[in-house]
Amino acid sequence: MAGEFDLIQWIRSRQRRTARVALPAGDDLAVLRWDAGDLLLVGVDQVLDGVHFDARQHSPRQIGRKVMNRNLSDCAAMACLPAAAVVTVALHRGDGIDYARELYLGLQDAAEVFGCQIVGGDTATWDQGLVVTVTILGRSAGIEPITRSGGKPGDGIYVTGPLGGSILGRHMTFAPKVHEARHLAAGGHVHAMIDISDGLSGDLRHLCEAGGVGAVLDEGAIPIHADAVQLSAADFRSPLDHALHDGEDHELLLMADASLPGATRIGSVTAAPGMFLRRADGSQIALTPAAWQHRLD
């Protein structure tokens, strides 16, 4: 019998008042103070049942964490600090208020790790699948945003962790690399950055296209996650293939003009366009992203 207003009351009771929040929740819009000189970074991401998660398999707490962490990882990609978020939930009729609460707790769990407040939202119920959308507001807080487009020929290409096989579970549980990104960006050597959501090959292509550059990766240098090895045994694709093409690792991929502490150099930026993989014997083969994109038909 619990209704939307009960849920809203419960959510409000969990909100903390901070200096950034000028007016507590309860109006049509949240009111935030924004520090002079802070750039405002804003992005949005949605997760859909059966596309980004499986409501039969994943708990609402897990789903909430994942969608918030995807947005927090977008903040990492640009080296900004998550400041606030707003959320919409389209609940499947029958899921009930306890399900909605668990979802919210998952969202809040993830956000609080970075002091990010959920300041508003909207909930509705329908007969179809669960949809959760998070809009994130980040602030530059003294560090110039890093974009995709700054890569320069001669830069090294770096990655912050082992890749591949996230489908075995890490795609639900990854930790956004916000602090790592800001630490690396503050060093002044990072020219381009992205978080790996479309796979190493796909996101490297994003960086290359945005910067008008090419890339050569060293086959032997790419850190391969144990999950990629495990998955390889089941599907007969090589661990390297998983590391190159699997999505949703959410490690950082960077182009920089000096070595980066805590990151592994996996290749070099080239002036000539195109992406190549250099094998142990020195030969190069073209690196083609397993073209991951949503078809709109």
Place this chain on the structure above:
Amino acid sequence: MAGEFDLIQWIRSRQRRTARVALPAGDDLAVLRWDAGDLLLVGVDQVLDGVHFDARQHSPRQIGRKVMNRNLSDCAAMACLPAAAVVTVALHRGDGIDYARELYLGLQDAAEVFGCQIVGGDTATWDQGLVVTVTILGRSAGIEPITRSGGKPGDGIYVTGPLGGSILGRHMTFAPKVHEARHLAAGGHVHAMIDISDGLSGDLRHLCEAGGVGAVLDEGAIPIHADAVQLSAADFRSPLDHALHDGEDHELLLMADASLPGATRIGSVTAAPGMFLRRADGSQIALTPAAWQHRLD
């Protein structure tokens, strides 16, 4: 065969560069400059096929306009200027890129009326119904935000236009009262404001509960829309009943300590809680919102 990236390219080609947008689209987050002293107002709203619109009946252009206008109307409710928006679309598989473009054009049509830019978004496709979510960023721009909670006993209650029967079409086509709201708020007499989305009785209750006050409405003073009269002939509910309880008019409802140009006084704020309707003979009856809320079960 058109894919997500083609749509993104097309959307980017339509974006204008303004002083507020520090970095053009193409990264994980949009980067905005925020004026010192401007409060940042943020809210989000979703529309779902079969709940807020009917994709079999309404065109994608209409649907896009509606969801953007709902958000712009939230800006009106707090007397802020819409500055930027981000959008997510969960497309029904098979709708195709032309459908997505029409949706985007509807969103943009509505936003541009107020110089609001769509600065980012996310598109995905699934087998289920269309979902469109808009997050709006507003700025105070010299006018202190008006909240729901400021009503004072003795204030007049005002509404900016005739009410009722929006389901006949106006719920898809209403014009957000952003300029009217800012003009009224700038006069310094408005204590509380909301846009009427849940119906006059429902939104009046929001203002009364937030302000800890009550209200008496004058039955004869409530402006009734011709649509309410037309609908009344079909469903045998009185035009007044439609004006009191129908949702999605998106007129402004205000509490103010002086008469408001362009708005009609429909009643008074009382110290005693509770909402009443004063009839022509002076008798009062309790005014009970046709409790519109989403059930979460």
